[in-house]
């Protein structure tokens with residue numbers, strides 16, 4: 001079953017800790033300033049189960065994952 005996910009990174013909150021990119025490197029990356037970005041085409045998480053782990057790992061709660 002495919003779960004539709006929507007990942008939102010609050011870049012005003014992100015402190016560039018990089019935990020998300022470490023937890024789910026297939027979905028999250030860090031831009032030149034160290035802030036979290038989603039890899040192109042992975043805005044829906046690409047079905048990666050580690051997305052939730054990445055959201056949990058973020059020390060400032062900048063990542064919101066909604067499922068529909």
Ligand code: SF4
Pocket residue numbers: 009013014015016017018019020021034035036057058059060061062063
């Ligand atoms: S874990 Fe949170 S604070 Fe760190 S880069 Fe990712 S979104 Fe930003």
